[in-house]
Amino acid sequence: MRADIALLPGDGIGPEVTAAAVEVLRAVGARHGHDFRFDSFDIGGIAIDRHGEPLPQATLDGCKAADAVLLGAVGGPKWSDPNARVRPEQGLLAIRRALGLYANLRPVRPHAATIGASPIKPHLLAGVDLLVVRELTGGIYFGDKTRDAEGASDRCYYSVAEVERVMRRACTLARARRGHVTSVDKANVLETSRLWRDVATRIVRDEFPDITLEHQLVDSMAMHLIARPRAYDVVVTENMFGDILTDEASMLAGSLGLLPSASLGEGTVGLYEPIHGSAPDIAGKGVANPYGTILSAALLLRHSLGMAQEAACIEDAVDAALSDGAFTADLASDGRAMGTAEATLAVLSRID
Numbered sequence: 579m580r581a582d583i584a585l586l587p588g589d590g591i592g593p594e595v596t597a598a599a600v601e602v603l604r605a606v607g608a609r610h611g612h613d614f615r616f617d618s619f620d621i622g623g624i625a626i627d628r629h630g631e632p633l634p635q636a637t638l639d640g641c642k643a644a645d646a647v648l649l650g651a652v653g654g655p656k657w658s659d660p661n662a663r664v665r666p667e668q669g670l671l672a673i674r675r676a677l678g679l680y681a682n683l684r685p686v687r688p689h690a691a692t693i694g695a696s697p698i699k700p701h702l703l704a705g706v707d708l709l710v711v712r713e714l715t716g717g718i719y720f721g722d723k724t725r726d727a728e729g730a731s732d733r734c735y736y737s738v739a740e741v742e743r744v745m746r747r748a749c750t751l752a753r754a755r756r757g758h759v760t761s762v763d764k765a766n767v768l769e770t771s772r773l774w775r776d777v778a779t780r781i782v783r784d785e786f787p788d789i790t791l792e793h794q795l796v797d798s799m800a801m802h803l804i805a806r807p808r809a810y811d812v813v814v815t816e817n818m819f820g821d822i823l824t825d826e827a828s829m830l831a832g833s834l835g836l837l838p839s840a841s842l843g844e845g846t847v848g849l850y851e852p853i854h855g856s857a858p859d860i861a862g863k864g865v866a867n868p869y870g871t872i873l874s875a876a877l878l879l880r881h882s883l884g885m886a887q888e889a890a891c892i893e894d895a896v897d898a899a900l901s902d903g904a905f906t907a908d909l910a911s912d913g914r915a916m917g918t919a920e921a922t923l924a925v926l927s928r929i930d
């Protein structure tokens with residue numbers, strides 16, 4: 579099968595980790611008889627430097643024409659002036675919105691070999707396998723903002739349709755897993771959360787009777803996520819709660835550098851990126867952990883190209899590399915760390 583993949587390397591370590599993922603995709607393509615074509619476009623700081631804007635039209639057009647988008651990271655000290663007219667992060671928000679990517683999936687599955695890198699007690703982490711589904715294009719982040727001398731406001735709004743579509747996505751994903759959905763809200767205080775809870779209850783009752791649904795308030799969920807992470811399968815929540823809970827959940831895995839994400843809409847063009855940023859402190863040194871981006875490429879194969887077997891092939895290769903101690907500096911405790919290229923080779927040599 580032929581597939582066109584738009585590459586948005588971005589800033590900092592973005593180009594280093596996306597190059598690693600491309601090597602792995604090429605290897606898997608060769609092994610399974612697929613023709614993956616890659617086209618690179620500018621986004622973020624580099625796009626501001628070259629085109630004066632963080633999301634040039636050519637980038638957006640290239641992404642829309644592709645089957646899937648693989649992104650590195652954007653931002654860095656060079657573009658961090660808070661008073662600047664254009665900022666790299668605007669490119670990211672704009673592309674998510676332009677592609678209608680309302681569901682952000684962040685799987686968290688601590689690997690036995692890296693559990694020691696987490697600040698959480700190992701016995702709590704064994705067997706953890708959860709998937710956070712964060713609503714990505716609604717809620718308070720996208721509501722009207724006001725500011726005057728007396729104060730400021732951010733409006734939080736959710737339509738029924740926005741909650742329905744992300745709930746259906748979460749339930750569909752849960753069906754292919756353990757069939758359990760935890761919906762997180764603040765229904766004791768917020769009207770948008772009462773709507774969220776009503777819609778969640780109705781969608782599961784009418785359309786997914788095989789799914790078990792549990793409601794959690796976001797504050798107690800923050801506690802349970804650390805105290806009993808094994809109890810969760812799919813966790814679905816609104817934009818801001820999801821932003822906060824997914825950063826917390828990333829600590830279960832041990833390193834930011836390990837975690838992939840997928841952002842999906844109604845179409846098949848999904849956007850795939852590691853959850854970490856551009857890591858300017860280590861950019862250009864060849865030491866960045868490429869696994870989060872390589873695992874994002876696996877999600878790309880599964881969710882945008884329907885290649886479940888090829889996706890599993892990448893995930894198994896990363897698992898095997900980690901089991902054999904192929905650690906980058908963020909994971910290694912004994913000072914014997916691999917660089918990005920060596921860690922990528924460790925994965926490539928385990929693609930069967």
Ligand code: NAI
Nearest residue numbers: 651652653654834835854855856857858859860866867908
């Ligand atoms: P960051 O995720 O870039 O880095 C946090 C820490 O984790 C740093 O010490 C970094 O060296 C380390 N780290 C991150 N990824 C790593 C990897 N793959 N391997 C090894 N170590 C890794 O977050 P930070 O420092 O808050 O932000 C840096 C820049 O990235 C900022 O401009 C920020 O706005 C941007 N950013 C972009 C994101 C994106 O493009 N999706 C997400 C988060 C931040």
Ligand code: MG
Nearest residue numbers: 820821822825
């Ligand atoms: Mg965040």
